[in-house]
Amino acid sequence: MTEADVPDLRLVREHTVLSVVVGSRAYGLDTEDSDVDRRGVFLVPTPLFWSFDKPPTHLDGPEPERFSWEFERFCGLALQANPTVLECLWSPIVEEITDVGRELVGVRTAFLSRRAHRTFTRYADSQFRKLEADLRNRGEPRWKHVMHLLRLLASGRHLAEHGEPLVHVGDLRDRLLAVRRGEVGWPEIERWRAELAAGMDAAVERGPLPPEPDRRRVADLLYEVRRRSAAQALG
Numbered sequence: 001m002t003e004a005d006v007p008d009l010r011l012v013r014e015h016t017v018l019s020v021v022v023g024s025r026a027y028g029l030d031t032e033d034s035d036v037d038r039r040g041v042f043l044v045p046t047p048l049f050w051s052f053d054k055p056p057t058h059l060d061g062p063e064p065e066r067f068s069w070e071f072e073r074f075c076g077l078a079l080q081a082n083p084t085v086l087e088c089l090w091s092p093i094v095e096e097i098t099d100v101g102r103e104l105v106g107v108r109t110a111f112l113s114r115r116a117h118r119t120f121t122r123y124a125d126s127q128f129r130k131l132e133a134d135l136r137n138r139g140e141p142r143w144k145h146v147m148h149l150l151r152l153l154a155s156g157r158h159l160a161e162h163g164e165p166l167v168h169v170g171d172l173r174d175r176l177l178a179v180r181r182g183e184v185g186w187p188e189i190e191r192w193r194a195e196l197a198a199g200m201d202a203a204v205e206r207g208p209l210p211p212e213p214d215r216r217r218v219a220d221l222l223y224e225v226r227r228r229s230a231a232q233a234l235g
Contacts, residue, residue: 019099120156
C-alpha cells in the first residue's frame with residue numbers, strides 16, 4: 001500500500017508525533033526471524049475537521065507492520081486502558097518524537113487506572129479460551145500466542161504492583177521463549193497464568209493505580225494541541 005493508493009497516509013508521513021517499536025523487539029523476545037512492528041500517533045491539523053469529510057481515526061501503513069492512531073483516538077483508547085495503546089507510551093524503542101509527542105508521553109500516567117485490571121484480564125481470558133479450543137481440536141495451541149498472553153499478564157501484574165506496564169520482560173525472556181518453542185507443558189502454563197492473574201487481583205486494590213484515569217488532564221492536553229494547530233493554520 002502506498003500514499004498514492006491512500007492519500008490519507010500523508011498524515012502519517014507529515015504529522016506523526018510519536019512512533020515506537022512494539023512487539024517482540026520491544027519486549028526483549030525477538031529472534032532472528034522477528035519483524036519490526038511499529039505503532040504511531042499522528043495529529044491531524046485542526047482545520048481538516050472543519051468539513052463534512054472527517055479525517056481518519058487510524059491508518060495502516062505506509063510501511064509494512066506499521067499502524068497509527070490519530071491523537072484523539074489514541075487518547076480515548078488509552079483512557080480505556082487498552083493494553084496495546086498503553087504499551088506504546090512505555091516502549092523502550094522510540095524512533096520518532098516531536099514536542100507534541102513529548103507532551104503526550106509526559107502525561108502518560110494520567111491514562112492509568114484500575115480499569116487496566118479488567119482490560120488486561122478480560123482479553124487474556126478470552127484468548128486463552130480460544131487456545132484451549134485449539135488444544136482440544138488440534139492437540140496443541142499456537143505457542144507464540146500463548147507466550148504473548150503470559151507476557152501480557154506479567155505486564156498487567158507489574159502495572160498493578162508498580163504503576164506502570166512491564167514492556168521489556170528482562171529476566172522472563174528465557175522462560176517465555178521456552179513457551180514459544182512448545183517446551184513448557186500446558187499444566188505449567190495454567191499454573192503460571194493463575195499465579196499472574198492472582199497477583200494482579202491482589203495488587204490492584206493496594207497498589208498505586210487510582211480508581212479512574214485523570215481524564216481532565218488528558219482533555220486539557222487535547223484541547224491545547226488542537227488550539228495550537230488551529231492558530232498555526234490561521235497564521
